[in-house]
Amino acid sequence: MPTATHRFTVAFAGLEPLPATRLKVASALLLADLLDIRLVPWTGAQVDLLVADGGAPEGVQAIRAAWAARLPVLTFSREASGRQGESELRPDASVRRIAEALKAGLAAGHAGQPGVNLRSLRLIDCLRLDRRDPGARRLLMELGLFRVVVDLVRGQLHMLRRMPLDELLDHVEDPRWQSTVLDEADWQRLYRDDVTTSQAIAPLWWRLAVRPTLALPVLPPARLQLAAWPTLDLANTPPDWLAVLARLRDEDYTLAELVIQTGVAPHTVRRVMSVVQLSGLALIDAQQGPATRARRGNVEARQPRALLRLVRRLGRRLLGRGQA
Template structure:
């Protein structure tokens, strides 16, 4: 599997046209390393790296603000004789900028600008998920971070993405603190942004992608659940090993500890699957007693026989070679 594309923002203060052009070219070359970098003017808002020419009149205040906010900085100075970590001489080449920005963004990705914590010390809910769970009238929310754009449609419970972006890419930076959002008029979105975001994915698919790639962002799993309906995703969007578990949850209610050993999945994986189903509103969570896979009440043989064709139909639908022995 390819490494997800990561989107970053580089803010600039005080660079002349030549250095600004070299920096932009250096950043564009990072796309080959699956780093999508947007270069913009410094406006005081969060960025992954702030590039400042120290001869600029406001350089001291810019650096002070960036350092106070914990942002990585790259200084350009006429007094520098050679490139050092976080420092480039005036006249730095595209290669010089490329090396420094790559290094600083690598450090930024490894340190938690994107691992935001709340005051209570628990993981903060990503902005996209906050908007998805918010009550109120259905709206279109245009979200942006660096070069990544996406649209949340709370009416259709879906997100629109650029054609080259996968749900794994979204999961990789979903909890970054530098996302911005604005409510869009449907006509304005169609006119200005629809062509940029031709791909549609359901929120259910996003939550199940989180179960694979970022389970820590999901809420706690319920003790038991049954699926209201089959999740709105394709077989390619979940591991094949998950399909029998999803099929059983679609057919009836189970606990994590009952279903995990039966489907030969790690308990942590099953917890993530339960969390995803619950978070996207698929869980029925019945209060009645739940069936046990290992020991069933009298008459359970008839239920098992009824489940077997159901699983086989799902197996054929998703191209799996599931025998009756495995399905039962």
């Protein structure tokens, strides 16, 4: 039985001539993977993916609007590392890299939709909690001996076989995971009783993020705030991260503002902001700025200082630099 071709609409904004041309070629090549991609200029309408230049004013405006609408974004940036699996590409990225990034972005955005079974999926793309909605579904994910159910209804990862969690996390970036959408009847009848253990997905993102070689599949929004303090393993959490989280817990910030306020390196701040979003803990408001924040009361303004003192004490203990 022939596999159906899946049709997607991808918008672009602010692209330079070279990446724009290579994007067209990459989209055409993906027809071989049964992905029919229609490229359109960004207008703010609903699309499956936005491809934008993070250094161009038009691209930045489109990215902010897309994040506010919870749309997946693939960004070109001269500051990108060029590492495999990131949703940020250099302007000179090859056609092959662009095609791989397109496929990953579309897979992440549509993995939970019935009838959409892309040939290659990564488990890490299916664990995203930043685009949950009332229609979120359960996915059976299989790779070799690994069998898990990604339950976006409850925000949990159910293991169907006994396996070391760290070993499973070692394979989250493998693109060969096979996915099957489960309806409620199949979940209850075929898989629920086979669950050996369940893990909350949100803490897994923080466990993954401390791995320095892991590329996070998202660029953080222009501005965000932390909705609730995450569940962290303090012994393995860098103290710099705690300083960033303490600021974000009280009010919304941009990356540049956080760098100034905390003195933490930009790449570290970006990573923390990305995990806040991926773990579903982000309050995003692209329209809110310093003028809005300035109207908050003095009681709120005192909260980050207390948190920062706690962070500093924890940091000294973790690093063995002194006693609180």
